[in-house]
Amino acid sequence: MRDSDRKRYVARLTDRYVRREISRRDFLRDASHLGLGIGALGLGMTRPFGGKPAFAQSEELRPNQEVLDWVRDVSTPFRGTTLKLATESTPPSNAINSQLKPFFEEASGMRVEIEVLPLEQVLQKLTLDIASQLGTYDLYYIDQSWAAFTAQDVFDPREQMADKPDLAMPDWNFDDFLPALVDGIARYEDRMVGVPYDIPIFIMMYRRDIWEEMGFAAPSSLEEYYEQAKAVTEAGELYGATGQMKSGHYSLECDWTAWLWGHGGSIFDADGKFAGHDERGLEAMEYWRRLYETMPPGVTGWTWDGQGQSIAQGVAASMMSWGEFFPYFDDPSATKVSGLMEAVRCPPPKHPLRTVEQTGFGEIPGVGHQGGSSLAVSQNSKNPDAAWIFMQWATSYDTQVLITALGGGTGPTRGSVYDDPRIIANRRVGPGTTRHLDVVRETIANDMGSEPDLPEWAELANDTIPVRLGKYFAGDYGSAKEAMDDVAQAVDRIVGG
Numbered sequence: 001m002r003d004s005d006r007k008r009y010v011a012r013l014t015d016r017y018v019r020r021e022i023s024r025r026d027f028l029r030d031a032s033h034l035g036l037g038i039g040a041l042g043l044g045m046t047r048p049f050g051g052k053p054a055f056a057q058s059e060e061l062r063p064n065q066e067v068l069d070w071v072r073d074v075s076t077p078f079r080g081t082t083l084k085l086a087t088e089s090t091p092p093s094n095a096i097n098s099q100l101k102p103f104f105e106e107a108s109g110m111r112v113e114i115e116v117l118p119l120e121q122v123l124q125k126l127t128l129d130i131a132s133q134l135g136t137y138d139l140y141y142i143d144q145s146w147a148a149f150t151a152q153d154v155f156d157p158r159e160q161m162a163d164k165p166d167l168a169m170p171d172w173n174f175d176d177f178l179p180a181l182v183d184g185i186a187r188y189e190d191r192m193v194g195v196p197y198d199i200p201i202f203i204m205m206y207r208r209d210i211w212e213e214m215g216f217a218a219p220s221s222l223e224e225y226y227e228q229a230k231a232v233t234e235a236g237e238l239y240g241a242t243g244q245m246k247s248g249h250y251s252l253e254c255d256w257t258a259w260l261w262g263h264g265g266s267i268f269d270a271d272g273k274f275a276g277h278d279e280r281g282l283e284a285m286e287y288w289r290r291l292y293e294t295m296p297p298g299v300t301g302w303t304w305d306g307q308g309q310s311i312a313q314g315v316a317a318s319m320m321s322w323g324e325f326f327p328y329f330d331d332p333s334a335t336k337v338s339g340l341m342e343a344v345r346c347p348p349p350k351h352p353l354r355t356v357e358q359t360g361f362g363e364i365p366g367v368g369h370q371g372g373s374s375l376a377v378s379q380n381s382k383n384p385d386a387a388w389i390f391m392q393w394a395t396s397y398d399t400q401v402l403i404t405a406l407g408g409g410t411g412p413t414r415g416s417v418y419d420d421p422r423i424i425a426n427r428r429v430g431p432g433t434t435r436h437l438d439v440v441r442e443t444i445a446n447d448m449g450s451e452p453d454l455p456e457w458a459e460l461a462n463d464t465i466p467v468r469l470g471k472y473f474a475g476d477y478g479s480a481k482e483a484m485d486d487v488a489q490a491v492d493r494i495v496g497g
Contacts, residue, residue, distance in 0.1 A: 003152075004131075010034050010149070011131035018124040028459040036127075036149045036458065061405050061422065063103045064398040067169075071107040071393055074167055078386035079109030086115040086125040087141035090198045090373065091324065091410040095403040096394055104393055110386060119143065126150070135380040138387035142194055142374045144185040148453065151188040154376035157195050160388050167385055169392040176397065176414045178441075184364065184450045185372035194376025195395050196413035201370040201448060202258055203439050205311070205326060206318035208342040210238070218344045222262055222287065225318075225347050229294040232317050240294040242316035244307040247470020251303040253461045254369050256469055258320055259284045259291075261365040261449050264351025268360030268452055274491040275359075276465075277484035280351060285472075285480035292473065300473050312337060320346050320367070323440045324410050331431035339429040343436035345443055359452070366449030372413075404434060411440035456494050464490050 010031060017027035087093040097114040105111060117125070122141055129137050130153045142150055161168050174195070177186075181196035204225075206218070210232060219225035229240030244251035256276075257267065265280035275281060292299070296315050298306070308325045310316040312335035323343070332338035346367040353365040375395060377387045393399055400417045405426050412418060418441050427435040451457060465487055472483035 006034055007127070007149075008131040010036050011127040014120075014124045014127045018120055025459075025463055028462050032456045032458040034455070036146065036455070061402055063100065063402065067393070067396065067398045068103060068107040070169060071104060071389065074169075074389055075108035075110060075386070078383065078389070081383050081386045082111040082113060083138045083383060083387055083390055084113045084115070084136065085139040085141065086117055086122050086137055088119045088122050088143075088373070089116050090141075092198050092394070092400075092403050093141070095406050096399070099406060100399060100402055104390065108386075108389065110390070112390060129378065129380060133380045135378065135382045138378055138381040138383055139391060140194070140376050140378050141197070142376055144372050144374070145451075145453070145457065147185070147188040147193040147374070150376070151191045151193050153379050154193055155379060155384065155388070156192045157376075157391075158192055160377065164385065164388065167388055169389075169396060172392050172396055176416050178413060178415050178444055180444050180448050181372060181413050184370065184448060186374040194374035195391075197373050197375040197395065198410045199370060199372040199413055199440075199444060200322045200324050200410055201372075201440060201443055202254075202320050202346060202368045203323045203326075203436065203443050204318070204320045204344050204346045205323075205329070205341050205436075206344070207337065207340050209340050210317045211342070218342070219347045222259075222347045222350050226287065226291050226294070229291060229318060233294040238314060239296045239310075239316040240318060241291055242295050242302075242307050242310045242319045243292070243299045244302055244304045244321065245292070245295075245300045245470075245473065246303050246306075246466075247300060247474065248463065248467045249303050250462050250466065251307075252466040252469050254304075254371075256284075256288070256465065257449060257451065258346070258367055258369050259288045261353065261369075262346070262349045262367045263287060264349055264353065264365075266354045266359040266365055267363055270358055270360060272360040272495065274488040274495075277481065277488045281484055282480055283350075285484060289480065300470065311335075311341070322371075323436055323443075326436040327431065327433050330429055330433040330435075333431070343439040345439055346447055361452035361454040361457075362450075363452035364448070364450040366447050368443040368447035369449045369451075370444075404437070406432065411437060411444065415441070454495065459494060460491055464494060 013030055016022045093116060101112050126140055140154055177196050181199055186193055186196050214231060216228050219228055232240030243255050245255055246252055260276055260281060263280050263284035265284050266275050269275040296310055304322060307319060307321055311319060312329060314336040326343055329335050329341045330338050349367060356364055375391055377384055377391055381387050397414055397416055400412045400414050401420045401422055404412050404417060405422045418437055423434050468483060468487045477483035
């Protein structure tokens with residue numbers, strides 16, 4: 001099948017799924033066979049509190065005048081242009097759309113239309129635009145699992161900088177983007193698929209008051225974390241740990257990989273065979289089963305939303321999950337735990353992590369499971385130069401500082417932003433806090449785990465693996481080994497064709 005025909009077929013397939021004309025399972029299977037990765041597609045679910053408005057506001061949090069002057073000068077030929085972007089509800093997109101966009105529009109004389117949609121609808125818009133080549137959207141929000149599919153349909157930002165030096169923002173500095181994110185979410189083979197845009201990632205969060213009451217320090221190992229969670233549960237006031245363990249949902253696969261990687265295991269071996277049922281994988285399952293006993297009843301019915309609420313409402317005391325939760329937990333108008341939560345790096349893996357060479361399909365083991373995205377200019381855009389100006393502004397140092405200080409929650413993708421005085425000043429208890437971000441930066445640099453990159457991953461991560469893990473916790477298997485052997489057979493059958 002020619003690439004253009006394949007993309008038209010994928011676009012129709014995605015459109016039919018969004019219109020609910022085909023089942024979720026059929027969509028995942030067919031999309032994966034056509035090379036569209038959908039590893040992080042929540043399929044109708046929102047990101048953790050991604051729709052929350054920005055919190056902290058200050059007159060000091062205004063765009064840098066020199067940056068706006070550059071936007072004004074370089075945009076002169078493009079005044080009156082309208083740019084369009086379809087994006088998931090992410091902290092950067094929400095902050096730009098609700099508070100920062102007017103500054104860009106006033107300076108540039110352009111209009112920016114941002115559609116904030118569920119991720120499946122963003123995929124629908126993107127695939128239809130690529131297939132039709134109509135250029136309805138000038139910029140693409142690209143989940144990391146779509147990088148291979150979109151690599152040839154977006155501009156490589158390095159080429160844009162080289163080809164259009166007159167449009168290059170001074171000190172935009174591509175090298176400031178955190179290297180782990182550039183390699184992990186914005187690169188496909190030798191092409192850059194945009195630049196890193198946001199980075200939700202697993203960190204550890206726990207109730208400092210409970211830990212102090214129990215005489216605990218932050219856990220230095222996974223086993224110590226289990227013992228602490230068990231003790232808190234047995235004390236009877238609340239549950240020691242919590243999870244996102246809904247049967248058949250992508251969130252369950254995210255939980256599983258953190259424990260799997262944390263015990264030195266991997267999803268695939270170097271031969272591309274399922275490895276989650278080997279010695280390390282079964283050790284991880286044994287640990288997870290014990291930890292599950294410290295969690296609230298009903299955890300097997302929760303995605304990340306239920307997991308976060310169990311902390312926010314004072315039902316559970318700790319979790320390893322998306323760092324985006326942390327600013328929400330500090331909001332006294334929304335939770336019962338404002339000022340009580342502490343963020344730390346996840347405990348180190350029990351066994352050495354496997355290397356990329358020891359795994360399959362580019363899998364990168366790490367306890368800090370990540371789900372990042374990129375922003376790119378479409379090759380089909382009718383206004384690529386104008387879109388490039390907006391993209392530089394939206395991902396610049398100054399704009400990232402404002403996004404983060406306004407209560408974004410996700411970690412900045414530029415290293416220098418973490419050290420900005422305005423970000424440091426926001427390390428206080430309250431809504432929109434940034435007091436967890438040093439942990440996020442350390443996790444990106446040292447603990448980041450990335451899922452494998454293969455077309456079948458959509459079906460495996462959203463259906464094959466979490467369905468069987470759900471059956472295991474429902475008691476449908478005689479043992480963890482029986483469950484994981486079943487997963488292995490199913491995964492290898494799908495990957496092997």
